[in-house]
Amino acid sequence: MDTLSAAQAVEALIHEYYKLVFHTIYGLTGDWEESQDLTQDTFHQALKAIDAARAASGAQFHAKAWLLRIALNIVRMQRRRRNLFRFIPFSHMQRERREQANEAEADVLNQQAAPVQPAGYGVTGTSNEDPAASIAERDAVQRTMARLPEALRTCLLLAVIGGFSTSEIAQILDISEVAVRQRLVRARKQFQQFYALESGEEISDSNNMQVIQTPSVDRDSPQNHVTFLHSQASPFM
Numbered sequence: 001m002d003t004l005s006a007a008q009a010v011e012a013l014i015h016e017y018y019k020l021v022f023h024t025i026y027g028l029t030g031d032w033e034e035s036q037d038l039t040q041d042t043f044h045q046a047l048k049a050i051d052a053a054r055a056a057s058g059a060q061f062h063a064k065a066w067l068l069r070i071a072l073n074i075v076r077m078q079r080r081r082r083n084l085f086r087f088i089p090f091s092h093m094q095r096e097r098r099e100q101a102n103e104a105e106a107d108v109l110n111q112q113a114a115p116v117q118p119a120g121y122g123v124t125g126t127s128n129e130d131p132a133a134s135i136a137e138r139d140a141v142q143r144t145m146a147r148l149p150e151a152l153r154t155c156l157l158l159a160v161i162g163g164f165s166t167s168e169i170a171q172i173l174d175i176s177e178v179a180v181r182q183r184l185v186r187a188r189k190q191f192q193q194f195y196a197l198e199s200g201e202e203i204s205d206s207n208n209m210q211v212i213q214t215p216s217v218d219r220d221s222p223q224n225h226v227t228f229l230h231s232q233a234s235p236f237m
Contacts, residue, residue, distance in 0.1 A: 010047045013063060020162060021071050027157040028075050030146050039076055042071045067161060069172050094180055140198040147194045152187035
């Protein structure tokens with residue numbers, strides 16, 4: 001990575017982490033098309049900043065964590081822009097002009113990036129499973145994620161989808177490891193509670209705590225359900 005040019009390095013990042021970036025952003029926004037736009041914005045920003053980042057970090061440069069920090073900042077900036085223009089009725093026209101201005105660059109990224117939604121997205125691949133049930137569960141997971149406070153949702157996505165350790169999440173979010181662990185415990189507990197509401201189940205507090213403390217992943221595990229947001233073909237599953 002260090003010996004590659006900026007364009008070559010970002011192309012390598014696209015091939016390796018495009019789906020990771022997309023699914024992390026999608027977990028935060030819940031909007032498929034917007035997530036595609038913000039994923040492209042993430043790699044555009046990475047292309048501009050990677051030389052400076054590698055020079056500043058040297059041998060300590062960790063591309064995956066650096067890229068996810070950019071993605072999270074892109075999402076935050078998009079929300080700020082939306083708050084600024086939410087009362088302007090012609091704000092959608094500004095988005096259309098932005099999309100047209102970036103069309104050429106987006107085409108290049110789309111050609112380089114692996115497809116985000118292959119055939120059978122959200123389906124486990126077993127022939128006996130009803131696709132409608134898989135889609136219903138995926139939608140329930142997405143609604144559950146949307147109910148989590150953003151701070152908890154971000155930690156859970158980085159842990160489950162990104163596969164980051166507690167210390168890595170702490171560095172990405174610039175918080176302490178203790179804070180990360182606390183947020184993950186709360187996120188998993190709230191996810192279990194909200195998912196039970198979405199699916200019409202009833203579970204007790206003791207069951208919640210058991211899920212949090214049990215290292216194995218079962219059907220009711222938050223990790224199991226959140227991972228369901230992935231495409232099965234994802235290379236980091």
